[in-house]
Amino acid sequence: MEYEVDEEGFRRLLGRRGMFASLFDLWRGWRPSPAVLPPPTAVDPLALRRMLPRLMLLDVLAPDR
Numbered sequence: 001m002e003y004e005v006d007e008e009g010f011r012r013l014l015g016r017r018g019m020f021a022s023l024f025d026l027w028r029g030w031r032p033s034p035a036v037l038p039p040p041t042a043v044d045p046l047a048l049r050r051m052l053p054r055l056m057l058l059d060v061l062a063p064d065r
Contacts, residue, residue: 007034019051 014021030038
């Protein structure tokens with residue numbers, strides 16, 4: 001089964017609380033605009049301190065990815 005969910009729909013699926021909801025809210029706040037990914041310099045490791053033991057950060061370097 002395949003379907004598309006927009007950003008607001010995805011946020012609603014995450015619920016009001018929880019680690020993924022908090023992480024998504026942080027990520028949205030770090031973006032300069034909704035159509036742009038946050039630059040690495042915008043990511044605040046201190047804001048992630050409680051989540052870091054359960055997170056893996058991945059940086060894709062291939063230009064086609």
